Amino acid sequence: MTVKRSYAVLAPGLFASRAAKTAHGVIAYSADATAAVIDVDHAGRRVRDVLPYLDSDAPIVATLDDALRYRPTSLLVGVAPPGGALPPAWRATIERALAARLEVVSGLHQFLADDPAFAAAAATSGARIWDVRATPPPRLFTGEAYRANARVVLTVGSDCAVGKMTASLELTRAARERGVRARFVATGQTGIAIAGSGTAIDRVISDFASGAAEELVLANASDADVLFVEGQGGINHPAFAPVTLALLYGSTPDALVLVHLATRTHVEDFGTPLLSLAALVETYEGLCATVKPAKVAGIALNTYGLSAEDARTAVARASAETGLPCADVVRDGPHALYDATAPSFARKTEPLR
Amino acid sequence: MTVKRSYAVLAPGLFASRAAKTAHGVIAYSADATAAVIDVDHAGRRVRDVLPYLDSDAPIVATLDDALRYRPTSLLVGVAPPGGALPPAWRATIERALAARLEVVSGLHQFLADDPAFAAAAATSGARIWDVRATPPPRLFTGEAYRANARVVLTVGSDCAVGKMTASLELTRAARERGVRARFVATGQTGIAIAGSGTAIDRVISDFASGAAEELVLANASDADVLFVEGQGGINHPAFAPVTLALLYGSTPDALVLVHLATRTHVEDFGTPLLSLAALVETYEGLCATVKPAKVAGIALNTYGLSAEDARTAVARASAETGLPCADVVRDGPHALYDATAPSFARKTEPLR
Numbered sequence: 100m101t102v103k104r105s106y107a108v109l110a111p112g113l114f115a116s117r118a119a120k121t122a123h124g125v126i127a128y129s130a131d132a133t134a135a136v137i138d139v140d141h142a143g144r145r146v147r148d149v150l151p152y153l154d155s156d157a158p159i160v161a162t163l164d165d166a167l168r169y170r171p172t173s174l175l176v177g178v179a180p181p182g183g184a185l186p187p188a189w190r191a192t193i194e195r196a197l198a199a200r201l202e203v204v205s206g207l208h209q210f211l212a213d214d215p216a217f218a219a220a221a222a223t224s225g226a227r228i229w230d231v232r233a234t235p236p237p238r239l240f241t242g243e244a245y246r247a248n249a250r251v252v253l254t255v256g257s258d259c260a261v262g263k264m265t266a267s268l269e270l271t272r273a274a275r276e277r278g279v280r281a282r283f284v285a286t287g288q289t290g291i292a293i294a295g296s297g298t299a300i301d302r303v304i305s306d307f308a309s310g311a312a313e314e315l316v317l318a319n320a321s322d323a324d325v326l327f328v329e330g331q332g333g334i335n336h337p338a339f340a341p342v343t344l345a346l347l348y349g350s351t352p353d354a355l356v357l358v359h360l361a362t363r364t365h366v367e368d369f370g371t372p373l374l375s376l377a378a379l380v381e382t383y384e385g386l387c388a389t390v391k392p393a394k395v396a397g398i399a400l401n402t403y404g405l406s407a408e409d410a411r412t413a414v415a416r417a418s419a420e421t422g423l424p425c426a427d428v429v430r431d432g433p434h435a436l437y438d439a440t441a442p443s444f445a446r447k448t449e450p451l452r
Numbered sequence: 453m454t455v456k457r458s459y460a461v462l463a464p465g466l467f468a469s470r471a472a473k474t475a476h477g478v479i480a481y482s483a484d485a486t487a488a489v490i491d492v493d494h495a496g497r498r499v500r501d502v503l504p505y506l507d508s509d510a511p512i513v514a515t516l517d518d519a520l521r522y523r524p525t526s527l528l529v530g531v532a533p534p535g536g537a538l539p540p541a542w543r544a545t546i547e548r549a550l551a552a553r554l555e556v557v558s559g560l561h562q563f564l565a566d567d568p569a570f571a572a573a574a575a576t577s578g579a580r581i582w583d584v585r586a587t588p589p590p591r592l593f594t595g596e597a598y599r600a601n602a603r604v605v606l607t608v609g610s611d612c613a614v615g616k617m618t619a620s621l622e623l624t625r626a627a628r629e630r631g632v633r634a635r636f637v638a639t640g641q642t643g644i645a646i647a648g649s650g651t652a653i654d655r656v657i658s659d660f661a662s663g664a665a666e667e668l669v670l671a672n673a674s675d676a677d678v679l680f681v682e683g684q685g686g687i688n689h690p691a692f693a694p695v696t697l698a699l700l701y702g703s704t705p706d707a708l709v710l711v712h713l714a715t716r717t718h719v720e721d722f723g724t725p726l727l728s729l730a731a732l733v734e735t736y737e738g739l740c741a742t743v744k745p746a747k748v749a750g751i752a753l754n755t756y757g758l759s760a761e762d763a764r765t766a767v768a769r770a771s772a773e774t775g776l777p778c779a780d781v782v783r784d785g786p787h788a789l790y791d792a793t794a795p796s797f798a799r800k801t802e803p804l805r
Binding site: 181182183208237239240242300301302303304305306308309310334335337338339340341342344345348349369370371372374378382385386389390391450451452 | 534535536561590592593595653654655656657658659661662663687688690691692693694695697698701702722723724725727731735738739742743744803804805
């Protein structure tokens with residue numbers, strides 16, 4: 100086992116923005132500690148002052164040198180720019196961290212370990228570079244996961260960045276608190292940084308993306324009753340739906356949990372109208388029905404930004420529209436949704452053969 | 453422009469099998485010549501004797517040295533094993549070809565140019581290695597292709613290996629014979645070897661697969677009226693559907709042509725029942741309708757293996773089931789289907805915004 104990490108979280112000028120979702124996810128959910136956040140725009144404050152929902156006292160500082168006073172073990176590149184390339188302005192900080200023998204953890208598409216300067220700095224100091232998006236060797240989908248013992252619950256979404264990872268993490272917690280051997284299976288860079296393992300399906304060569312999802316299920320199924328697999332993207336997202344579909348088929352789910360951000364009306368990156376919840380249920384179930392039937396067991400409605408009353412109304416409306424259990428697993432806690440959906444997780448479904 | 457190639461086609465022990473589909477496709481459709489086929493199992497015969505439908509007099513020989521007597525310019529690795537790795541038994545032939553200064557053209561996932569022995573042999577002799585699956589730099593889907601001038605017609609299938617590439621090639625030919633500036637856009641290793649350019653979408657990192665499809669459309673749209681984009685996989689194929697969906701969204705089609713092999717009833721690799729033609733139309737159109745509406749304009753029914761009478765019956769049944777024009781573009785020639793579907797290719801469709 101790895102020693103528990105203590106992170107300096109690098110998010111220069113971006114910590115309060117949605118681009119820093121890897122930083123936010125790790126602070127909120129990782130078993131690792133956050134020593135400090137590096138963002139000069141908020142230096143001198145604490146995480147809680149900037150983002151109250153993260154519920155963390157970690158200090159925000161201006162530079163890596165300031166952060167080193169809090170004795171981090173690791174530097175987390177906490178921002179995921181679209182396309183995943185490294186902003187050149189961050190290079191000096193990363194080299195400095197490696198020289199100071201900090202482990203550097205990055206979810207960028209551009210692998211830091213492949214960069215000659217970083218590789219040399221790491222070799223000199225003995226620091227480790229963990230590119231969380233680095234993928235296992237190519238492997239085709241085989242159907243072997245159809246025979247795995249654990250049940251698989253996949254979160255599927257109305258769009259990117261609506262709360263699929265959070266829903267999977269919260270349902271895992273609820274299941275464990277109910278005495279079930281449940282495991283969160285990470286499929287994206289933030290989830291992997293939180294869980295300490297996983298595969299970034301979006302980084303896998305398309306031909307092997309379903310196979311990589313299946314491999315994750317096989318790797319986690321032997322000592323768990325239920326796997327909560329983190330979903331990605333959305334089925335009508337023009338750029339990322341292929342990743343969504345790789346998980347829908349490759350992770351061989353027995354049940355789905357639909358995740359939607361109540362305030363979202365259009366695909367964020369493109370302006371395409373979102374499907375209605377009922378249409379999303381029909382689309383996801385319809386695709387599963389052609390390979391291995393799986394039903395949507397419930398809806399995790401992310402009501403972030405709504406008043407308590409508006410949130411209650413939105414939850415009631417989503418439930419009425421679909422006839423399914425619905426809750427906000429952060430605002431309401433995950434137990435209500437878990438208890439309502441768990442009967443659907445209690446059985447394996449069979450592939451069409 | 454490249455000098456026209458003359459191929460020695462490497463398909464040892466496999467030329468008559470479906471695994472040699474790259475060999476078959478290049479012989480049937482490439483503007484490049486086939487000097488000889490290397491397959492000891494059929495040495496002494498001609499291509500036409502083994503596979504009459506390929507309509508080629510090229511000799512089949514036992515070894516590369518035999519093939520060199522026919523003065524090839526290039527060696528084509530004409531077989532695509534599942535997973536795309538190089539069978540070790542072929543190494544010696546490839547090294548010998550490079551030493552003889554033949555260009556080596558390969559559609560394998562495993563890039564020959566990355567192999568130290570092959571790279572060294574190529575450097576010594578000055579031979580070129582063309583890994584047709586090598587992909588351009590990562591690029592996210594942007595929506596820019598929505599504004600391209602050319603109309604896009606994408607073939608979509610009931611499964612892998614049912615005739616999508618052939619349908620796209622035949623419709624391109626028909627359009628040109630009708631005076632339309634049409635272009636075949638290759639998206640898989642065989643199509644690329646035939647066309648001389650293209651991108652193997654199945655080799656692109658999932659996050660960028662839609663973007664790569666879009667880039668192909670943009671690269672070909674400026675001097676063409678209609679692009680016939682080669683489809684891949686099938687929407688309920690558990691391993692390859694993500695590639696299918698990347699093309700469905702990323703190539704921004706204005707119309708679809710559904711391709712089905714009349715004798716196929718189940719997904720070949722997994723045994724899952726195929727969707728009915730009507731259900732396939734509904735599934736593909738339903739997904740497009742959430743991003744950029746496109747309708748299935750017609751059905752290219754591959755009646756290979758059926759008697760003439762059974763083929764006519766199958767075509768009539770497919771047309772009756774769907775209410776769409778249907779033909780076998782090989783058996784009947786492509787003009788009937790082209791003429792029936794061309795009105796659907798005459799207009800751009802708009803994305804949902």
